[in-house]
Amino acid sequence: MxxxxxxxxxxxxxxxxxxxxxxxxxxxxxxxxxxxxxxxxxxxxxxxxxxxxxxxxxxxxxxxxxxxxxxxxxxxxxxxxxxxxxxxxxxxxxxxxxxxxxxxxxxxxxxxxxxxxxxxxxxxxxxxxxxxxxxxxxxxxxxxxxxxxxxxxxxxxxxxxxxxxTAVNGTGPAIVAHFVKAFIEAAGYIGEPRGVARETVLETMLGTAEMILQNEGHIAELIDEVTSPGGTTSRALQVLKNGRFSAVLTESVDAAYQRTRELGDALEAALPPA
Ligand SMILES: NC(=O)c1ccc[n+]([C@@H]2O[C@H](COP(=O)([O-])OP(=O)(O)OC[C@H]3O[C@@H](n4cnc5c(N)ncnc54)[C@H](OP(=O)(O)O)[C@@H]3O)[C@@H](O)[C@H]2O)c1
Structure with missing residues (x-):
């Protein structure tokens, strides 16, 4: 080599x-x-x-x-x-x-x-x-x-x-870090000390990602497993739905994708005619 x-x-x-x-x-x-x-x-x-x-x-x-x-x-x-x-x-x-x-x-x-x-x-x-x-x-x-x-x-x-x-893994670390920051702040809002909040959020994210990676059932099944009718998770998910969480995430990723295309188009437009 x-x-x-x-x-x-x-x-x-x-x-x-x-x-x-x-x-x-x-x-x-x-x-x-x-x-x-x-x-x-x-x-x-x-x-x-x-x-x-x-x-x-x-x-x-x-x-x-x-x-x-x-x-x-x-x-x-x-x-x-x-x-x-x-x-x-x-x-x-x-x-x-x-x-x-x-x-x-x-x-x-x-x-x-x-x-x-x-x-x-x-x-x-x-x-x-x-x-x-x-x-x-x-x-x-x-x-x-x-x-x-x-x-x-x-x-x-x-x-x-x-x-x-470019929109998913290139931009992804910023999106994920934004989510982690907001999650830690949310834990702080309900009174969790910063250090505990940070460790709890990060370990929850890593553990969940690891379970998904290990194919511990479908992602929807995993959500189902922790969601009992009338329970805490059900309340939490309802708020995410009302706040258009998935729609906002899609818009965010799509915005990064559109910007990637724009950058590509601008570079291509600068080429001499074929
Ligand atoms: N950062 C990421 O997470 C990431 C992920 C995937 C892909 N990328 C892509 O990777 C590329 C580099 O990103 P980066 O984050 O490493 O950016 P960066 O730190 O700004 O690196 C580019 C470097 O090139 C230097 N430069 C500018 N003009 C030059 C010239 N004419 N001759 C020699 N050097 C010159 C810049 O100098 P100055 O400091 O003086 O401007 C800068 O240090 C980008 O195209 C980005 O889209 C980045």
Missing amino acids: SWTIGFVGAGVMAETMISGLLAEGFEPGRILASHRRADRVAELSALGVSATLDNRVAAAADVVVISVKPQTLLGVLAEVKGAVRPDALVVSIVAGARLRVLQVVLGHHKVVRCMPNLPCRIRRGMTVWCAAGELGDGDRARVAAVLGVMGKHIEVQDEGHVDRA
């Missing part, structure tokens, strides 16, 4: 991936990372990787991870075009950026679009990815090596899944 990996625009998510690779024993000398600010380059150097102000240096690796924000993507792609080697595998984590845009602007075929999420930082991430341009077994092994250090990953054939994943 002697291939190199370069991160172009090494911010929060790139550092998450770099930390995972280092923890997994990937040699620091095989990791390149570029950034536009010298102070950030110094921070990246402190991780032991080869950090540079020159995006084209990072883009000359065997696996090139594009990790800038969507708004700066086109400028950065134009800058590194030509520096990417013909046999390189380009992996983009940029929200909304479609495979076609990456291929056309870079003039490069072997491209992977993926959507990781923040829990990748503690190796409990979820990444959904889609490839274009005929990846070989070696390419797939490299994708698995990079994404595997961050948690679970699944390959999908239809790129639409990556748009939806």
